[in-house]
Amino acid sequence: MKTSTTDFGYQQVPTEQKVEKVKQVFDSVANRYDVMNDLMSLGLHRLWKRMAIDICGAKRGDVVLDIATGTGDLAKPLAQIVGSKGLVVCSDINQAMLSLGRDKLIDQGLVGNIEYVQADAQNLPFPAYSFDKITIGFGLRNVTDKLQALTSMCQVLKPGGKALILEFSHPRSQPLKTLYDVYSFQILPLMGKIVAKDSESYRYLAESIRMHPDQMILQQMLEQAGFGQCDHVNLSGGIVAIHWGYKL
Amino acid sequence: MKLPSLVVAGLESAINTVIGLDEEILPQFAKLEDKVIAIECLDLELSLYFLPHAQGLKLLTDYNGQADTLLRGSAIALLGMSYRQRPEKSLFSGEVKITGDTELGQRFQTLLQSIDIDWEEYLSQLIGDVPAHQVNRALKWGKEKQQKTMDTLQQNLAEYLQYEVDTLPSKPATENFIHQVDQLRTDLDRLEARIQRLESTIN
Ligand SMILES: C[S@@+](CC[C@H](N)C(=O)[O-])C[C@H]1O[C@@H](n2cnc3c(N)ncnc32)[C@H](O)[C@@H]1O
Numbered sequence: 001m002k003t004s005t006t007d008f009g010y011q012q013v014p015t016e017q018k019v020e021k022v023k024q025v026f027d028s029v030a031n032r033y034d035v036m037n038d039l040m041s042l043g044l045h046r047l048w049k050r051m052a053i054d055i056c057g058a059k060r061g062d063v064v065l066d067i068a069t070g071t072g073d074l075a076k077p078l079a080q081i082v083g084s085k086g087l088v089v090c091s092d093i094n095q096a097m098l099s100l101g102r103d104k105l106i107d108q109g110l111v112g113n114i115e116y117v118q119a120d121a122q123n124l125p126f127p128a129y130s131f132d133k134i135t136i137g138f139g140l141r142n143v144t145d146k147l148q149a150l151t152s153m154c155q156v157l158k159p160g161g162k163a164l165i166l167e168f169s170h171p172r173s174q175p176l177k178t179l180y181d182v183y184s185f186q187i188l189p190l191m192g193k194i195v196a197k198d199s200e201s202y203r204y205l206a207e208s209i210r211m212h213p214d215q216m217i218l219q220q221m222l223e224q225a226g227f228g229q230c231d232h233v234n235l236s237g238g239i240v241a242i243h244w245g246y247k248l
Numbered sequence: 249m250k251l252p253s254l255v256v257a258g259l260e261s262a263i264n265t266v267i268g269l270d271e272e273i274l275p276q277f278a279k280l281e282d283k284v285i286a287i288e289c290l291d292l293e294l295s296l297y298f299l300p301h302a303q304g305l306k307l308l309t310d311y312n313g314q315a316d317t318l319l320r321g322s323a324i325a326l327l328g329m330s331y332r333q334r335p336e337k338s339l340f341s342g343e344v345k346i347t348g349d350t351e352l353g354q355r356f357q358t359l360l361q362s363i364d365i366d367w368e369e370y371l372s373q374l375i376g377d378v379p380a381h382q383v384n385r386a387l388k389w390g391k392e393k394q395q396k397t398m399d400t401l402q403q404n405l406a407e408y409l410q411y412e413v414d415t416l417p418s419k420p421a422t423e424n425f426i427h428q429v430d431q432l433r434t435d436l437d438r439l440e441a442r443i444q445r446l447e448s449t450i451n
Contacts, residue, residue: 046257047253047254047257050253050256050257051253053308054253054308054309054310057310057312058312059284059311059312059313060282060284060299060313077306079301080299080301080303080306081299081301081306081308083281083282083299083301084281084282085282108303109302109303110302110303
C-alpha cells in the first residue's frame with residue numbers, strides 16, 4: 001500500500017506526520033519567537049502586520065477569528081479595534097504557542113474581549129456564519145491541506161464577511177529574488193543557530209516559504225474555496241503578500 | 249492621499265509611549281473605549297481614525313464603520329488645535345469643525361492638547377521639512393517641554409533596545425568602537441602623509 005506524502009520544507013513526509021513536525025518546529029522556537037521575528041525581517045514584520053490590520057477592515061463590535069495566532073501580534077490590535085462590544089477568538093493548533101500568546105496578551109492588559117481556542121485551521125470547530133472577519137498571519141504556509149483550511153474558513157464566516165491571509169510569498173523581481181535566496185538560505189539559518197540555537201527550524205522556514213503557492217495560485221485557491229471578490233497586494237516587493245476574499 | 253503606514257506606525261507608538269508615561273491621561277483615553285474619532289485634514293486630503301482602548305490609542309488610516317465624531321480642518325488649524333491653549337479660536341485661516349458627537353469631539357481635542365506630541369515632526373514627514381517648520385515657529389511651540397518628552401522617549405527607547413532586546417551595543421562597547429575608529433583615522437592620516445612624502449621624493 002502506498003502512503004500519501006506531503007511537503008515539509010523541501011522534504012517529503014507522510015501526510016499524517018506533517019502536523020507533528022510543524023509542531024516540533026514551533027515548540028522549538030516558541031520562547032525566542034518574537035526576537036527572531038524582529039531579527040529575521042529586520043523589523044519589517046511589524047509593518048506587514050500593520051498593513052494587514054488596515055486592510056482587514058475590522059470595526060467596533062466585530063467578531064473576529066485569528067487563526068494561527070501564535071504570540072498574538074494580530075490579535076492585539078484586532079482586540080483594540082473591536083472594543084468591548086466585539087470579540088476576538090485566538091486559535092492555534094499548538095498549545096505551547098497559544099498559552100504563550102495568551103500570557104503575552106494578558107500581560108499587556110488585553111482581557112475581556114479575547115477568547116482562546118486550540119484548533120486546527122483545517123477543521124475549525126465553530127458553527128457556520130460565526131465571524132465578521134478572519135485573519136491568518138504567517139500560518140497558512142504551515143497547514144497541510146491549504147484548500148481545506150480556506151474552505152473551513154469560508155464556512156465559519158458570516159455572509160459579507162472577509163478573510164485575510166498574510167503570508168510570505170514570492171518576490172516579483174529577479175535581483176530581489178537572488179538577494180532573498182542568499183538571505184534565507186545562508187544568513188537566516190545562521191541567525192537561527194545563534195539566537196534560537198536551532199538552525200534546522202529556520203531552514204524549514206525558508207524552505208516552506210519557497211514551497212508556498214505564489215500570489216496568483218493562492219488567489220485561485222481562495223476562489224476555489226468559495227470566496228468572492230478576491231484580491232491581493234504585494235508588500236516589500238512580494239516577499240510578503242496579503243490576500244483577501246469575501247463570503248458573498 | 250492615504251497616510252503611509254510607517255508614518256502612522258511611528259505616530260501611534262509615540263502617542264502610546266507618551267500616554268503610557270502619564271498615569272492620569274491613560275484612564276481618560278480608556279474611558280472613550282468603543283468610540284471612533286475621525287480627523288480629516290482638508291488641504292492635505294488626509295483622514296486618520298483614532299480608536300481609544302484600555303491601553304491607549306489605535307490609529308487607522310481607514311475605517312469601515314461610522315465614526316462617532318469628525319474633526320475637520322486645514323493642516324494648520326488642526327495643528328493649532330493640538331498645541332494651543334484655546335482651541336476654539338484659531339490664529340490662522342480656518343477653524344476646526346466638529347460634526348457628530350460634538351461633546352466627544354471637544355473632549356478628544358482637550359485630551360490631545362494634554363499630551364506632548366511633536367505633531368510637526370509627523371506632518372513634516374508627509375509634506376517636507378520647511379513648511380512644517382514654519383508652522384511650528386508660528387505656533388511658538390514650547391521647545392523646552394517638547395525637548396523633555398523627546399529626552400524621556402529617547403531614554404526609554406535606548407533602555408528598551410539595550411536591555412530588553414539586547415540588540416544594541418552598550419555605551420562602553422560603542423565608545424570603544426568609536427575610539428578604535430578614531431585610532432584608525434589617525435593611522436590613516438599618518439599613512440597618507442607618508443605617501444605624500446614619498447611621492448614628492450619621487451617627483
Ligand atoms: C509563524 S506563526 C504565526 C504567528 C502569528 N500569527 C504572527 O503573525 O506572528 C505560525 C503559527 O501557526 C500555527 N499552526 C501551524 N499549523 C497550524 C494549523 N494546521 N492550524 C492552526 N495553526 C497552525 C503554529 O502553531 C504557529 O503558532
